[in-house]
Each structure stands twice: as structure tokens, then as C-alpha cells.
Amino acid sequence: ITEVADLGIVHSDVYGDKHKIRIRMRIEDEKTSEDEEIFVFQTCNIKMTPKTSLGIFLTQLGLPLAKFDLAELVGMRINANIVYNTNGDKTYANVSSVSRIRTPKTGTTPVVDSI
Numbered sequence: 001i002t003e004v005a006d007l008g009i010v011h012s013d014v015y016g017d018k019h020k021i022r023i024r025m026r027i028e029d030e031k032t033s034e035d036e037e038i039f040v041f042q043t044c045n046i047k048m049t050p051k052t053s054l055g056i057f058l059t060q061l062g063l064p065l066a067k068f069d070l071a072e073l074v075g076m077r078i079n080a081n082i083v084y085n086t087n088g089d090k091t092y093a094n095v096s097s098v099s100r101i102r103t104p105k106t107g108t109t110p111v112v113d114s115i
Contacts, residue, residue, distance in 0.1 A: 001073045002026050002039070006046075019046040021054070023073065025080050025095070040082060042095045060098045077101045 003024040010020045020043055027038040044054035048065045055065050061078065083096045 001076045004070045004073050
């Protein structure tokens with residue numbers, strides 16, 4: 001996660017005015033055809049409850065919903081599952097779920113079972 005931006009109050013004719021944030025995530029294992037970094041974004045209402053998109057995002061990362069400083073997300077390494085949705089002639093990459101990348105404790109050796 002490279003940035004959490006406060007978008008302020010965003011107007012929508014359908015949903016009304018909502019306070020929103022945008023979470024920017026860099027895709028580390030892919031580049032564009034011009035060898036540039038690829039970013040995906042998750043735009044959420046600032047509301048942190050279990051059923052909101054931000055609440056689901058934080059829960060998937062194992063983070064608390066109450067009194068969490070969103071600036072602490074910056075620098076966190078995560079796995080993001082991306083789904084592609086087509087609307088007319090445009091295709092959008094959307095974040096469907098996220099999970100934390102767990103690093104082994106220092107001094108431990110990963111256990112691998114042979115199949």
C-alpha cells in the first residue's frame with residue numbers, strides 16, 4: 001500500500017454526499033509494456049463498520065475497525081485479488097479481496113511437506 005488519500009466529501013446523485021478515501025496499491029510482480037509500475041485503487045466511504053467496503057478491507061487484513069489510524073496502512077505489504085469487469089468498451093481492474101503477507105519469524109525454517 002503506497003498511499004491513503006482523503007478525498008473529502010464526494011457528491012453522488014445516486015448515493016448522496018459521502019466522505020471518501022482512496023487506497024493506492026502497487027502491483028509488485030508486473031509492469032506495463034513501457035516498464036512502468038502498475039497501481040490499483042480501492043475507493044471507500046470513511047465509515048468503518050463490518051459491512052462497509054473499508055470495514056471489509058480492514059477485516060480481511062486482520063485489523064481493528066475501531067479507532068484505527070488509516071495512515072498505518074502505508075507501507076503494508078499485502079496480496080490483492082484483482083477481478084476484471086467490462087462495462088461497454090472499457091475494462092476495469094477491481095480489488096475483490098486482500099490479505100496480509102505473513103513473514104516467518106526470524107530464526108525459523110519454513111516447514112514444507114513433500115507430496
